[in-house]
Amino acid sequence: MSTSVRKMLRSPLFIVVAAVLLWFSAAFLVWPNLRLLGEVFAPDGKPSFRALERLGSSQRAMDSLRNSFVLAMVLSVTVNLVGVFIVLATRYFDIRGARFLYLGYATTLIYGGIVQVAGYKIIYGEQGFVTNLLAGAFPEMDRAWFTGMAAVVFVMTVAGTGNHLLFMTNALARVDFQTIEAARMMGASTWRVLLTIVLPTIRPMLYAITILTFLGGLGALAAPQVLGGTEFQTITPMILTFANSPSSRDLAATLAIVLGISTILLLGILNRMERGGTYFAVSKVPAALKKQRIENRWANAAVHAAAYLLLAVYVLPPLLIVVFSFTSASAISSGTLSWESFTLANYELVFTDYQAFWPFLVSIGYGAFASLTVVAGMLFVARLLQKYRNKVSAAIEFVLHIPWILPSTLIALGLVIAYDHASWIMGNVVLTGTVALLGITYVILKIPFTLRMLKAAFTGVPDQLEEAAAILGAGPLTTFRLVLLPVVAPTAAAIAALNFNSLLDDYDTAVFVSHPLYQPLGIVIKNATAEDTLNDGTALTFVYTVLLMLITATTMWLVYGRPSAGGRRKRAMAAPPADSTAEPANPRNQRN
Amino acid sequence: MITYENIDVVFDDFHALPEFNLKIEEGEFFTLLGPSGCGKSTALRTLAGFIDPTAGDVHIDGKRVTHLPSQRRQIGMVFQNYALFPTMTVRENIGFGLKVSGVSKAETARRVDEIAASVDLDGNQLGKGVTELSGGQQQRVAIARALVLRPKILLLDEPLSNLDAKLRHQLRGQLKELQEQFGITTVYVTHDQDEALTMSTRIAVMNKGRIEQVGTPQEVYMRSATEFVCNFIGDVNRLAAGTVAALAGHARENAEAGALDARSPSYLRVEKVGLHTPDDVVRGNGTRLMLPGTVLSRQYHGVYSSYRVQLAGRDQGVVKGMLQETGHPGFAAGDPVLVGIDPADVLQYGDAGAETEEAAAQRTASAPLVAEASR
């Protein structure tokens, strides 16, 4: 069904929103990226391929390109292996303590990005607690053992399996158990059923996760930067390095564009698969999965052992972080933990010392501002796009999805380059280096996810509600305020919470655009990893991390995990459906 | 009074209502009846102001309202799914229209109470969320919400179709009583001919966006103007060629039975089919033609049974008839029967499916419902 453009123009609300939207899209979504292209292909206003040549002759740049693709490919294998294993172990096979295992693996959902990378470095790095312990036992060991490609792959594998926990679990739950029963009745073994029935059914989902993993590897910033050492640097850290020196800004732009094109291509493939693929079982009422026993005793024991070993790998770092957040730095570095070393001093410091609390405050401020702004703005946009369907609205919707198609690095760099000088489109205001830029960037990055979710929420609101309000005398704005808003409010709140959550520990964007005096947590935590010794700053990092984990866990619980007191209906309204919120096609949400 | 004047509604390239003309009188219970997709809702929504007609005009009480926004048409509407505001209580739902038009709180409360009482909603229910109500209660809230603003016109789009059969029957009567009590001009949309026949003062039967016939329930049923209406309303037999030929011959022999055209599409309402045992004495009526046949099947409905009978004559086909379950033992499959048909009961339509004016005039003039076919 399409609505005529004429009718659309008759709505005053539409015209106001459209005007704002057009300017916003032009200024923030289109122009910066054009500027970036200009920087590379027409630095002096004339077409030129000098930037490409310079890139080709820079050894460091070419190495970073190669490393990124190697990392992406290796991760595609390791993340899938581990991810499939942990999902099968907790959701498919009959393994003792599966719930407990799942909770342990799920720590990766509340603990990712720079926080996780920093945590691993502080524990396994040169001055790390575990390294100290090991060095006590093997004095001649290399203290820098946890660095380079292996370390990066290790950390990113653990983080990447979050996708499996969210999406593959979901896909697995939709496998029609009747097909499994049927196969078993025909005499198929556990392994055969797994290989011939279960895995093929969830294969499209695995492909999707693989592409996301690949993209995550390609655009990785924190892990290679902190743990890669000199010999394993990848594209994004290199972009950051180049962007910071004016003479090589064109190289940064060129690398960003290479990254952008690769991303677009891969997302194109993903999109095609989404369209053609059936992710889920066709059967209307698939029978719920019953856990499968592994008959072979040895295999059973091996799977149990592997599952618990992985649990230790997953849980040890966050656990140690919680423990260390209650101890003094000296106790950690000396590796001598006793009852006396436990203290609340670190927490006291964070909450009493303004200096220590400041980064937290900055992150909360930016997160709250951006998540509320984007939800408020998209509320109108989503409704209008959902209501008026024609070429104009389709074009607007496409443009709003640009931040989803392009890597955040590219978006951030584009903004920095486009607005480091007075530009008429911004009313001659320079944004680069200001406090505002990070907030704006966050808003931009959260648009696609917010828009998709809100549109879905509005789709669930029958048109007749609006008609009923209209015929009872309510104007469009009154209808929006009194009828539509209350219906989508719970979803909007959930989306705002998820946005807030994911912005709180952001590092990748902040490192490009944040103001030096208003640095959010992510940057402060990253800087703490650069110190040679464990000091009180490190202890603060632990406290920040624990607080972040708490906030994230609470949000996740509020959005997804609350026991459904008001029955299914109420809950379905409050939370965006789990598959769509946690949709795999949203790399921004999951990328490290 | 409501007038649709040369209304045309086009979706993309599809003419949902081509050249739509209709007059609805003050105080009428007027029903738009037709199969799914025939444009009933489109006609109703055009009146409500939700659809902008591509051409033509809508008038209410002589005033042109074609492009007037819904909120200024003084219309109340009950939607098929009721469209109750899910985040509001029953009271808030009913009072919504008063609230947005700035009526004071006290006045709102008074009028909500008043209207709630007239649709049998008690004070206890007023405080509940609308999702806690049953389907029937929700429907009453929807009606109260529509009536509380004292609109001039009430629109109902299949308001009973979401309810179970029993409740549906019961609410028909209540709805009709309410309409009479308020004396409000009502436009009712349904695809259920039973609803249309029982509730309406007049009915417009629609097909593919066009009105086939407008008339009282009796007119529409007894004197279906077109083949479509005849088929859509009630239960009819389409008579096989052999049967029509036999009836036409019989009619020629009995002048008082009127004339039938052997080649026109011919229909006979199920209740007009007489079923007799072969040894029944054919009672006095000479116009009735008796055709021998065999019972194929019987369906028991409680009050009556319906039978499918294979007629014995060449090309006479199968007819369906019914018998009240009152004392008569009825027939079993395989029983021989005599099927009695009065040629005067046969409805005939020209090839175009429309009655000729001449035939219509003749039919309205004379009691026997026989239409002369046109060529």
Ligand SMILES: Nc1ncnc2c1ncn2[C@@H]1O[C@H](COP(=O)(O)OP(=O)(O)OP(=O)(O)O)[C@@H](O)[C@H]1O
């Ligand atoms: N907004 C629209 N865009 C395109 N086509 C439409 C639209 N609304 C209705 N139609 C088409 O117009 C025709 C009439 O639709 P309408 O809803 O009026 O039928 P209806 O008689 O109410 O049927 P039902 O009994 O199924 O409700 C249908 O063929 C429908 O597909």
Ligand SMILES: [Mg+2]
């Ligand atoms: Mg309809």
